[in-house]
Amino acid sequence: MNTFSEKSLNLQVKLQDFMDQYVYPNEQLYRHQLNSAGNRFAVLPLMAELKEKAKAQGLWNLFISDRHAEYSDIGGLSNFDYAPLVEIMGRVTWASEIFNCNAPDTGNMEVLMKYANQHQQHNWLTPLLAGEIRSSYAMTEPQVASSDATNIELSIQRKGDQLILNGRKWFITGAMYELTRLFIVMGKTDAGHPDKHKQQTQVLVPKDTPGIRIVRPLTTLGYDDAPVGHAELEFTDVKVPIGNILLGEGRGFEIAQGRLGPGRIHHCMRLIGLAQRALEQSCQRSTQRTTFGRKLSQHQSVREDIAKSFAEIQMMRQLVLQCSAKMDEVGPQAARDLIAACKISIPLMTQNIIDRCMQLHGAGGLTEDYFMAEAFNYARWCRQADGPDQVHQMALGKQIIKAYASVSGGKDE
Amino acid sequence: MNTFSEKSLNLQVKLQDFMDQYVYPNEQLYRHQLNSAGNRFAVLPLMAELKEKAKAQGLWNLFISDRHAEYSDIGGLSNFDYAPLVEIMGRVTWASEIFNCNAPDTGNMEVLMKYANQHQQHNWLTPLLAGEIRSSYAMTEPQVASSDATNIELSIQRKGDQLILNGRKWFITGAMYELTRLFIVMGKTDAGHPDKHKQQTQVLVPKDTPGIRIVRPLTTLGYDDAPVGHAELEFTDVKVPIGNILLGEGRGFEIAQGRLGPGRIHHCMRLIGLAQRALEQSCQRSTQRTTFGRKLSQHQSVREDIAKSFAEIQMMRQLVLQCSAKMDEVGPQAARDLIAACKISIPLMTQNIIDRCMQLHGAGGLTEDYFMAEAFNYARWCRQADGPDQVHQMALGKQIIKAYASVSGGKDE
């Protein structure tokens, strides 16, 4: 039933080979380069090198949808065909960037494909597609519950041919990164507009524009996610030309709506890769350690943990594939029930699976000697990314109640 | 990605119509006939009537696999194509029998298709396929942990042309039922055989054979599951001709192995139907009741429960479909990892979903006014049926550990 295209199947093989040959053997080197870097947010030599290799092998920009085939060397992929590729890359938290398939750049490139004019595309989309620069999506603000996008407060005022931005953002992924050149900033151009969804505008802001202050990198559970990182930013009288508006004034909310769906799914696909890898390593560990006279693998409780985790991973993977197929068929908007189902289920399930797997590894499982602690942080963080789970549960619950409230068959009287 | 055949899709529509027209409107009548019957294990007039209707509409023996197409009027169905049909029937706990698709008869008929000789088929399979009689599968014994089939103790001794059975069985589904004529009994013909899997033999035993005592009906969580029921049985010098041996002496374990996989999946499919129905009714209920100034449907906690249940049902359904497709492709034996994944996940998840839904219905949710309490019992009971979950977790865990213990890519050093 999971029938991937020939193209996807071939790419799966090539990608797996690439991971085996170049990524897994370099995990220690990556960590070493990062930890010995003077600036934790500089480009790592290894990354630069691997990107060239991936490009040379045609493992590049795999994220591009078949709807935007013109931007893709390989003609684009459906969500369904792309899913297993994301899972393979996702097994190493930093690997997606090698293939120009990392968040938030994929989402940003998609936004530019859909909404940017030619001039904007030339300036920003082209170097992003080439992997020469990186970008950030600046939406969340520290002082308001940003999961409700109508709460956003950063002000964008027009003055002649210029826009002037004032406000504060945080959790701006990639903003610390040396390679990042562009911020797509969401703010309010018309806070008084009676339609609450027409107050917002999105603007392209070069990172080096005067008035932008990078306040600090943020950590989650002790991780700074360097070199990409998450930053807090301050905008003080930041000026950009009016031509930097994306799509049109007052259409920022519309863009935000269009952007987020697939991104949530990509996070989920990566998490499944991490959960799967944690499971595999736990199986290996359980055959290598002995306690109280028997191998871990022979303890019934270990077998139960492994069995449960296996079943949960199957379910998560099938849900993501079902969701991907639905997005392919009817578009992300009509598939938002399944997107929400993924978002509220998979990060939490992954967190629990990895928690179990860490426990199976003893105290070492919590350290940097294994990938799991960092993966745990990624899963935990995804329960807040793109809005806390609770907001998506609210929306999904409301939608489902409405859908079933009037179903007839089989009601009890 | 879930692409059902034309045949399956047509049957889904017809079946749904049948449920809407004849089953849901008769749920109260069914309960009434049952509760006012002199003998709770007699055939209900409604059932007899509905079976005729179903047969007339060609909604009959849908369970027959395409591998046994010769027994099917419609040419058999793959597991994948059959799955949605089971879910539809499963929404009412007693409905499967209408379509001759109920446990344990489906499993028994399959056994007879695969292993019975012509004479045996004539005597038992033919009337079973016609729905004229019912059957039981007598395996579990009260005094031993029967999930390990090698523990079975009922003795089958040969004396001339006869077999003499002595022993005790329990949880023999259908044995109480008036319509039941046949017991397929597993026992030991050669308890001393060095190969523990060759000691067992399965024998066809007419229910009215002298020496069989129906000790009592058993209840689970207070339910007797009448009219089908679960019985405790005693065999005292029960004699059957030697020709009643199925497949061959010492091959009982082999039959047991072949029988159980699909049955587990069918339970899971039915449970999904029940979970789905409980979700739908909860949505309806939540729009009808008001507490503390707002509709239930407007409470965030209710929406979260609904959203979680929806996501879990999606995952369960996809897992069952994946498992069905794998069974179709490589057979139940090679798909035993996914069969086990279903078995250990779906009954428990369904139990929890229904528990949530009952809670949403207030105290009434626990009563006979709703189908949920009985469905809860079915889900709970399935965590023991065909062996407790723990046994399947053990086997699955062992298999997965073995499979991944030597995977190379992406090991931490």
Place this chain on the structure above:
Amino acid sequence: MNTFSEKSLNLQVKLQDFMDQYVYPNEQLYRHQLNSAGNRFAVLPLMAELKEKAKAQGLWNLFISDRHAEYSDIGGLSNFDYAPLVEIMGRVTWASEIFNCNAPDTGNMEVLMKYANQHQQHNWLTPLLAGEIRSSYAMTEPQVASSDATNIELSIQRKGDQLILNGRKWFITGAMYELTRLFIVMGKTDAGHPDKHKQQTQVLVPKDTPGIRIVRPLTTLGYDDAPVGHAELEFTDVKVPIGNILLGEGRGFEIAQGRLGPGRIHHCMRLIGLAQRALEQSCQRSTQRTTFGRKLSQHQSVREDIAKSFAEIQMMRQLVLQCSAKMDEVGPQAARDLIAACKISIPLMTQNIIDRCMQLHGAGGLTEDYFMAEAFNYARWCRQADGPDQVHQMALGKQIIKAYASVSGGKDE
């Protein structure tokens, strides 16, 4: 730290002896008498006999609080001292009645001690204290969310010296029971009163008053809880003299408030007894059954289940004792945070512990051969009794948020 009085300690020993000598050995007989009774709601001979024995031994009316010492032969007990006694009785679902300590009569007697006038006490409290009759508390209604007592709709109209009751009640525990003579009925005398808490009145209604129809017994999870049972009732022009008003017109809500706290705690204490007993039996079972070459007690997963259940039982018991001590010190109203904490935690935890223990017993664990399935139903049902957990979580959450919202020390800035 759990220092019980000499009186309590002595009663604990006596009660335990009584259970060992007269109750445990008669559990089968009780079930037999019940199942062979012509009327499932008749008094069982065994119960009548045991009540006499308990009375003779001074194990009678132990529930009476030291605040109402005048009604008690032994001078009353504090909640703290009473708690371990309830747990001991609670180990057998039907045992509390032996000692005149069963719900809902204990709560009803307390109401009569606190609010009834001398005449009312003479008529009803005296025979209740003697165990000669039983009583019901009729509050919940099928058509409204009764956890919000202001929703109650049964109408009580005054006509001359009489009150006329019209309405419907359900889940009226004890109403089916042959021995029951009295209903304490909550209804509305003044549905238009501007203060929503002054609309209600409680009235003493003899069960045999014309116009009362016992519609049916209700089941929960398949159990009818006979002989006590839960009934649906219909009141049609039921007439009682005006002197049957309890405390005063418009004070029904006030009585309801005063009644419920301790009752919730008693349910919890009994549940702890059941959980403890299920744990003990699981320990015994685990040393008696062997699967796959080792005793259940040697499987790591079994040990983990046992260890978890033990720890949870300790926590539940300490919470109940803490709550009891607080009720003794400051009264139920001021202890309502801990009462709610018990109510939302202990039934659910007990349900889960018993679920685990049933699973350890194989399929048999779900049957009537063990006490666990019925105990499971009791725990499940308690999550709705006295209002669904969610209502108590709402109230408790609100109270805690208020209490801590302005705490100063250790706020993050």
Place this chain on the structure above:
Amino acid sequence: MNTFSEKSLNLQVKLQDFMDQYVYPNEQLYRHQLNSAGNRFAVLPLMAELKEKAKAQGLWNLFISDRHAEYSDIGGLSNFDYAPLVEIMGRVTWASEIFNCNAPDTGNMEVLMKYANQHQQHNWLTPLLAGEIRSSYAMTEPQVASSDATNIELSIQRKGDQLILNGRKWFITGAMYELTRLFIVMGKTDAGHPDKHKQQTQVLVPKDTPGIRIVRPLTTLGYDDAPVGHAELEFTDVKVPIGNILLGEGRGFEIAQGRLGPGRIHHCMRLIGLAQRALEQSCQRSTQRTTFGRKLSQHQSVREDIAKSFAEIQMMRQLVLQCSAKMDEVGPQAARDLIAACKISIPLMTQNIIDRCMQLHGAGGLTEDYFMAEAFNYARWCRQADGPDQVHQMALGKQIIKAYASVSGGKDE
């Protein structure tokens, strides 16, 4: 029922005042000093200063048991009386050190009180009690499952008057810390001894002894727990005089047994302080943030989370108190069932409570702006500290099964 002594109650007040006056207001300063330190494992000026203040106020060495009253200025405290003090200190992860009450020094000092000779006490216990130096307990080894202490491999060979140590340790808390001078090292002096519990010896090893290499600090979930930290150590021909043996050759296991119980409980007490603080802050947060038109505090799901967390904290606290009282009465060995119950319940429950509270704080809840992420790490790490929960579940399960296997009353037949 929780009746603390006058002494404890007075100390509770003083300690709370100290926290309010000196600790909470300095949390940012502490973080600042740590993050701007050249060496993350140096003594922080703030800590040095606060220690003097605490000493001056008599809030010093509160951990000393009343059994070792001679070492205490205030005559020692029972476990029960000490418990609420640990909770108060525990609300800030680094605060216990201010009062000389931090792990692992408290456990080490207790070991020295119980087992060291006068000379050893003079050298090490005296400066430890004065807070002049810190110490580590070096037991866990990376290459073996160290929760089974008989697996320890570090070799201690005698050569003349000297002991020569070779081996590797990790997770040695405090070993990185500048102030640390002493390692208590567990190793094997007689690996061939037929009694597996007589092979081990504990030796006092000055941190600056040649041959000791601090390989690296370890992180858990991204935290290095600086300045105290957890180190990996290598011992290569490390020589100490024979007089450094603690208690006697071959008695290392005996010391290990005696050491661990109370330490586990102290971790639990601190965790309860953190859980309580997280709950309080969540209550405050919920009244300050608004989403979708209502305050967080008005969402039913938020109230349910708060209510659940409150109830769980009550249960954890009561369990710890019960355990403390039992240790006071019968000693840690006889109270090991409750110690294990705390160990397997409280870290996990705290992890879950804090997880909920972080989620209530939005993405910010995961950052260093709140204390919760670090507290989460502490709770998670405690599920491995002193052995993984599973090992304690195994031991506890075994003990409980044995205890109840032969209980008579109330067995089902």
